[in-house]
Amino acid sequence: MASFQAVKKSINLVPTVRALPSGVPAAPLLNLKTRAPADHHGHGHGSSGPRSDVPPSWVGGVSKSHYSLSTKTYTTVLPATGFQQRLLHTSAVVQDAPEVPDFSNYRAPNTDNNRTLSYFMVGTMGVLSASVAKSSVSEFLKTMAASADVLALAKVEVDLSAIPEGKNVIIKWRGKPVFIRHRTQSEIEEARSADWKTFRDPEPDEARAKKPEWLVMLGVCTHLGCVPIGEAGDFGGWFCPCHGSHYDISGRARKGPAPLNLEVPAHDFNDAEGKLVIG
């Protein structure tokens, strides 16, 4: 017996429960969730039903967190005696939407004016932007247009009263000769009566001469660019000496290598001053 005492004193057994510094007992392997099984024990003595002395889990129970071991009861038992509602308290009155100020003084009485003003300002901004965009584009395109001195040289005025009937005049326009012929009545009839549909470059005389007595053409042979000679050739019109193209009195290619009629430049008649404007 004495020896047993000596053994007992010489061995320090590890305590089964120690305390954390917070005072909560630390029981690492203690499972507080364990409950008695609700079914049979499963070791041979048949069904017995759940234990009647264990409260169900919704009532409460013991729970362990890292810092505390607590027991809670979720059911409330009415106090048996002396129950009294406390009416004196210092907490704030519960409001439906707390801390929202009253903005009614700041609200516009009529929102239609504000709406229209907003749209108006947006639209005015759009008007200004569209004007700026439009003028930017058009000013940029103006930089590509011909300048005034170029435009002034691009036109030539000819005094038609100085050209007698049945005469040719050759003037220079944009570096090229231009034939102007004051045709006689018989020449006009000859040009108009010709069967132009059979020509190499079929074109009626009405489409070439704006006024039947005035024929205005570029004096450049459509074959290789020589200058034809007037009042010559087989058809009473123009004749190109380089390769022998014949043009009739309307400037249409009738014979020889020329593939097209003599070109008619854009021209206009100024009837008031009796002038022809080429270009």
Place this chain on the structure above:
Amino acid sequence: MSIATTAYNAIFKRNSVYVGSVFAAAFAFGIGFDSGVTAFWDSWNKGKQWKDIRHKYVQDEE
């Protein structure tokens, strides 16, 4: 109906009408702005431009 509501219903209610009136107003504004600036330029430079002094040098033969 107030002016604001009338204007809203006439112009701003449909976006197509809104955009169309914006472009139309831009067109009118461009013309008005150009003519206004030109008028100001002419009045500011009165007597200095060729069209102001042309009659001193060119006599139109009538």
